[in-house]
Amino acid sequence: MSERVKITIDGKEAWVEPETTILEAARTLGIDVPTLCHNPALEPYGACRMCTVEIVGKGWSQLVTSCNYPIRREMEVLTASDRVVRGRRMLVELLLARCPDAPLFQEMAARYGVGRPRFETQQADLCYLCGLCVRVCHERVGAKAISFVGRGVEREVATPFFKISEACIACGACEFICPTGAIKVSDITDKPIRPLPLEFDMGLRGRGNIYIPFPQAVPNVPVIDRAHCLYFQAGTCRTCEEFCPPHAIDYSQEDEFLDVDVGAVVVATGFDPFDARDKPEFGYGRYRTVISGLEFERLASASGPTQGKIKIDGKVPQDIVFVHCVGSRDKQQGGEYCSRICCMYTAKQAHLAHDKIPGSNITVFYMDVRAFGKGFEEFYDRVRAEGITYRRGNPSEIYRRGDRLVVRAEDTLLGRTVEVEADLVVLATGVQPRADAAEVASMLSLERGEDGFFQELHPELRPVDTKRRGIFLAGTVQSPKDIPDTVAQAKAAAAGVIVELSKLRRKAE
């Protein structure tokens, strides 16, 4: 074990392991040393010189870059001496002259009191050759698609012969790590650049290879997407493993298959939302401003892709149309049954939209309004009182006119066709049995109804039991239902389990 070394930075003392860099020591002391080419996941490069500090001794001092200076003996360091600050200001001035449009340097100039550079900008650039993109591509990603070409002021980041790179895997690390936005993946490769969709946000935003699936995930820890993780694909990177403080990352983890003897099973496998692309007349999947009910949920959620602001492509819609019964009560698509939740969730969504977008015009096209539950009718009244228009009619199609949408429907109360223009259309997509319902049913030897939902033993008297003793149903696996009903059914299933298990225990004794 090596002896720790004392370092004093700006008057604060720390004891560090030998070979710790001055920058690392400063950060543990909470001292902010500016850097422009440093990244903890990459080898220190020492190119920007911004992290320069002054080591002071008796009658001497030395300027060194803190990012790569290893502490080996006791020393005293100043991170903002006059000499250091003068140099930093000149560096910022030089960089601002090179990259006048980079917000990074504009901010630094403001912070260090650097005015207009005394040097002419011949050709404004955003790249200041920090090398972060090149280094991440070589050191972590391993694709080595880009490099520094030329030398001196002619130096630039480029692909070989400035052609589209064959080696680039379109991982986006270069674009991600660039401090000024100088490099774009589309400059390097012509491979399609597709962000990985965050499933919980309905693909409305992307996610990385390591992500927490949703805020309330249990356990609330990140997972690695093996299909796209660089380590699993190419054996490179491993940055997450290096940086996880409790060393929790273990790439060798595999799925475990357990054999468990149980006395009861509760099937609560949920539902799939209806895919509105199956109703092409509504333009879902074709028009970006036609969205599903779940997508609206995510837009409206404070933890969603837009932090709760209703906007598409940065624009806030003023005219919104909600359409009931998409994929429900439908002889051709989806199911003939009523999905039960849509009338109320649409009313809720209309209310939210009205609340978040003052002055908005909101129309709901309905066939019926099934406000059956406790307080539901009152809520429906309130929503209409807020000025949201309910029109009876089933839209026949939705099409684009200019940059707006037009919802065409037969208003049955007016007795004529109406066309309502909208900036946003929300389709109240219904509830469907899961795609793998047949598989699960066969595995458990359970029956399903005509509509595909799992069959309860008796529709009135035994709503949570199945034909098989000890197997219970809970939630939308059995039929569409909302949250209060699901909870009630879950409790009922649990009660059924308790009864069954106590019977078995008594038998065993």
Add this chain to the structure above:
Amino acid sequence: MSADAQTKIRSPEDLAQLRQELQRLRHPERPCLAICAGTGCLAYGVNKVIDAFHAELELRGMADRVEVLATGCPGFCERGPLLTVRPQGIFYQRIQVKDVPEIVEETLIHGRVIDRLLYQDLRTGEPVVHEADVPFYRLQRRDILWMNGLLDPTRIDDYIALGGYSALLKALYTMQPEEIVEAVKKSGLRGRGGAGFPSGRKWAEVRHAHGDLKYVICNADEGDPGAFMDRAVLEGNPHSVLEGMIIGAFAMGSRQGYVYVRNEYPMAVTNIGLAVEAARSHGLLGEDIAGSGFAFDVAIRRGGGAFVCGESSALMQSLEGNVGEPRAKYVHTSEKGLWERPSCLNNVETWANVPLIVNKGWEAFAQVGTEGSKGTKIFSLVGKIQNTGLVEVPMGVKLREIIFDIGGGIPEGRPFKAVQTGGPSGGCIPESMLDLTVDFDELSKAGSMMGSGGMIVMDDRTCMVDLARYFLAFLKEESCGKCVPCREGIARSLEVLTRICDGLGQEGDIALLQELGETLQGFSLCALGKSAANPVLSTIRYFRDEYEAHIRDRRCPAGVCKPLIEYWIDPALCTGCTACARPCPEHAISGDKKMPHTIDLLLCIKCGACYDICKFNAVLIRSGESPSPLPGEGSGEGSVPSLAVEA
């Protein structure tokens, strides 16, 4: 190439025996024509001279009795091609093919001296017959260069005959590695490449570093413009460098060495390559060197045309097959260098000093030089100097002596203005400081540095602002571009200087240059950036008035900066010979025969062709005078202060 076959040396006795045999064969009385065949004389066409001698001797049936020895560069480049007729030591300079028959007839056959080929003392005009009496050589102390005129660099036997490799055998058989390191330390030898780092200390660091794979490297990437000491040593006496490296490798425990030669020195590459092969076949390189059991080998590598690769960490990157990007040296390369292993990198001249230290002993070596700078240093004296060439002197000699006594002073009697030492990393030293001695610390104190030894002498026709601009343009080309201060700071300094030279300088530009200089010095990654400001800062320090003339008066006192000068023909001196009109690429000169000519300033591109050719010194350069003079007006002295520079 070595004439005989594989005479493997397996002991000091073998070497001594071989030396005796070779010396016997060399017939001290046998006539020998030692002709410099270094790169410089090659450019003079010396190959044709050598061929002519061979042909002439053949013709006269003397080919087997007279040796024609093509030697390395002895350093008197101004007077090349050089010939020393031995054994008399008669020294002929500026010989040409047409002189060959006469030399053979008169000097070789009849023993008579040809006066017109002798060197004439610049001060007395007296001819000097013998090489040893030529002041240029006599005033030097040629501890390293003495062999250059005595051997054929492609023949190891010549080197051995002159005592070569005796230091190596002495080291291998009578000294311990630690002892050798101590000797180098005590000798006070400091790196000759520019930084002047104590070599013994470096050797000790490498010797004591962890790891059993260590490297010794010879830095022959002599990039300073105007410096060619290393070229002469490596071309002219490659074995001296090799011997030093083998001794060093033995002392430090290295098995593998590299010589990194810049791409622009093809002859040096060839000659060190031949030397390595010859050493191998004589058992002086490779396994079991000279029967001592020590194994060491050397590989030759060429540079790719990058000045920055003279910097040690960049050189090592280049050896690894990477671009020559320097890296931080907070951890010395003696600890982690080539391939992260302990590496000792030394300059060519430094290595060449090692056999000397071993043979003479460190005490004798330390007798020469000053307290802080021991031994001799080779300088390349170039520029506005009578005797351009290589000058080797003990440390501590005054600049004045080098420039005026050995160098012969400034041609055409022009006044000395400044001498640039240390190349683009160094600074200029003005006339008032000519009594400075060549010593690492003395020169640093004066704001310059010893550098690798380039000494560029300037007269009143050199513009110091243009000089600073020239060096910055050089450095801008050579900057690797990695760090911000060097890449951006040098380019911007060059912009400011170019503005000043173009007559667009502003108040505050000098202060701006100084600010940029401070950032360069303190914040650059490597020595290229750190020292880039030296030429600017030293010229500002000693020649501030020139800067101010450019900025405030739009005037170039030396008559150099094109936008600030104009060419003018003095009608009083012009004879109308029309010699100037013909070479003018823009046909800007007009005038009838025998009548004064004039230059149309709107067409003149200031190429200087007329200035070069006028035999009557009638073409003048003026700066700062306005308006332009009309034909027939005055004779050069305008009402506004100007410098009429004569052709």
Add this chain to the structure above:
Amino acid sequence: MMEPSAVDRILERHGRDPANIIAILQDIQAEVNWLPEEDLRYVCRQLDVPFSKMMSLASFYRAFSLKPRGKHIVQVCLGTACHVRGAERIADTIARELGIHAEGGTDAALQFTLETVNCLGACALGPILVIDGEYHGGMTSAKATRLLAQVKKAGDNGHDDNGG
């Protein structure tokens, strides 16, 4: 473009060692007068060197040309000693004569390439010109022009050595 077998010979000569990449590139350029992209790609595949690194190397070192060079290589020394003796004027003259940029380049007919070099170490003879490996000292603009005319007239000089 070289025959793969010819490139292989060069690779063998240097032990197929990526550390010797500079020497390998120099040998290729000595044979075909520049560094064609296909040959560089071949070397990369053979030595398992990323192509981006090859690009860095070939563009960093001034000795290498990624564009075809002329039959005759004309090098002007711009070292300090040559500079104070007017080397820049000579470079300008030559550039004008050949129709090339003064900083260096190749003429349209691929007959001449002008390169500037930072000191060849023959400072006594400055300004120096090296044409196809032959050194010429004591140059002036006029002498340079005459020399170029000689080269043009002589056609193929027979000197392919691009050393220096």
